[in-house]
Amino acid sequence: MDDETKIMPIVRTGVPGLDDVLAGGLTQGNLFLLEGSPGTGKTTIALRFLLEGAEAGDQGLYITLSETERELRDGAASHGWQLGDRVAVFEVVPPESLLDADHQQSLLYSSDLELGETTRLIFDAFERVRPRRVVLDSLSEIRLLAQSSLRYRRQVLAIKHYFSRQGATVLLLDDLTADAADKTVHSVAHGVIKLEELAPDYGAERRRLRISKYRGQAFRGGYHDFTIKRGGVSVFPRLVAAEHRTRFAREQMTSGVAELDALLGGGIEQGSSTLVLGPAGTGKSIFVLQFISAAVARGEKAALFAFDEELGLFFDRTRALGFDLEAMRETGRLHVEQVDAAELSPGEFAQRVRDYVDHAEAKTVAIDSLNGYQAAMPQENALVLHIHELLQYLNRQGATTFLTVAQHGLVGDMKAPVDVTYLADTVILLRYFEALGSVRRAVSIIKKRTGRHEETIREFRIGRFGLNVGAPLDSFQGILRGVPTFVGNSGPLMPTGAAGNEST
Structure with missing residues (x-):
């Protein structure tokens, strides 16, 4: 079977990402089922399938039992597409005699005549056009005309065998409005693509698809997010890190702050992930920006994806702390993107990160x-x-990744909304603590897989000149609990003054 699969010709759907999920496309000369509730994008995918064939020189035929030709052409135009001579549209309408009350009879059920007449019209249209690609929209109409599962199955088999003899690649659309539980076509079709639409409590609808069957062909399993925008459907294949590996020299990346690099045992290794963990306001973003600024200064490219803060305010605030992100962006070495979690699916976000790392060769994310x-x-x-x-994907591409997580609470025992500390290679922990009548900040490294690091706790401050890290707080105990106890002979605390307490 493997040898046969390799030589079977493949026709591309033309839908970005879908051919990747299908391991190249649809095997030529077979019948495929594309099912989903109304509004999930079946017609858009089907039109793109025919237009892709037209661009390759194949004649296409769209047989519609549910939409009018004008609706189809208007839908194509909304995506900037024009159905040319190589995409014929055939609109199946009931025979005039069946619409005329004077010609109604009672010896035979009208469905017997309508089903046979409909099938004949479909085959006649094929004989006239002789297409290589066919779309039949939709099976719900044929299911209603058949009225029984046996007649419906036989009719679908007849359609399959007819088109198979002609060598056409057929896409059957099913809107699941007649009987969503009917799996008759699943056993008949060579492959099944299922489209779903999810409606979250807040935010835009989410769409995803899954290949539930594909005979004799490997495919990318699981759910894959997709969107419908002007220009058609875009599918975001589920990321499998094991499929991507790039050779690179693993070097140590420094932050530009000597005390922080010392705390990290010299810096952070390229191709590793770092989690910056702490309560709100401790300065997690500033620690990340320190590494981004150092990467840009070395001539490397970096990307920052901000979920939480409006970019205008973010730029103004960080500029006052010594980080001119807009200037870095203008040089082309920094990509800054604001991400709206309510409008963006996780699959689409992962694809955006991947595209920037692959195409722009960003080494810090x-x-x-x-x-x-x-x-x-x-x-x-x-x-x-x-x-x-x-x-895993970013690490294998040699990109150094930084993540921030805000913990609940300010001092004492705090919890994160989700525990990902075991995934990160390095964990930087930030804390508030009280000393000498003021609230201060401390940093420590609680994990580093790629080498040794200081086990000390250092105080840090954020002011007009960015990040300033002090000496180890070796004269105190209980700093991570928020209320330290002085046990030394001298106080190594950083002096308070004009440095400012601005943080992020």
Whole structure:
């Protein structure tokens, strides 16, 4: 079977991402089922399938039992498409005699005549056009005319055998309005593509598809997010990190702050992931920006995906702290993108990150924050799996990844909305603590897989000149609990003054 599969000709659907999911496209000369409730994008995919064939020189035929030709052409025009001579549209209408009350008879059921007449009209249209690609829209009409499962199955088999003898690749559309539980065509079709639409409690609708069957052909399993926009359907194949690996020299990336690099044991290894964890306001974004700024200064490219903050305010605030992100962006070395979790599916987000790493060759990627990313996920388990695959992919491409997570609470025992500490190679922990009548900030490294690091806790401040990290706080205990106890002979605390307390 494997040898036969390799030599079977494949026809592309032309839908971005779908051919990747289908391992190249649809095997030529077979019948495929495209099913989904109304509004999931069946007609759009079918039209793109025919237009792709027209561009390759194949004649196409769209047989419609539910929409008018004008509706189809208007729908194509809404995506900027024109159905030329190589895409014929045949609109099946009931015979005039069946619409005339004077010609109604009672010896035979009208459905017997209508089903046979409809099938004959379909075959006649094929004989006239002689297409290589056929779309039949939709099976719900044929199911209603058949009135029984046996007659429906026989009719679908007749259609399959007829088109198979002609060598045409056929796409059957089913809107599931007649009987969503009827799986008759599933056993007959060579492959089945199922489209789904999800309606979250808040935000835009989410669409996904799954290949539930494909005879003799490997395909990418599971659910794949997709969108419908002007220009057609775009599918975002589920990311499988194991399929992507790039050779690169693993070097150490520094932050430009000597004390922070010392805390990290010299820096962070290229191709690793770093999680910056802490309560709101401790400065998680600033730590990430310190590494981004250092990467841009080295002449590398970086990408920052911001879920939580409006970019205008973010640029103004970080500029006051010594990070001119707009200037970095103008040089072409920094890509900054604001992500709306309510409008973007996780699959589409992963594809955006992947495109920028692949095409722009970004070596530093920051996601700020996972709290916002979680809002785009229906389940926490799915979030962990998405993050795992994304981090593994970025690591294998040699990209250094930074993630931020805001913990609940300010001092004492705090919890994160989702635990991804075991996924990250390095974990930087930020904390508030009280000392000498003021609230201060401390940083420590609680995990680093790629080498040794300091086990100390250092105080840090954020002011007009960015990040300033102090000496180890070796004269205190209980800093991570929020209320330290002085146990030394001298206080290594950083002096307060004009440095400012601005943080992010």
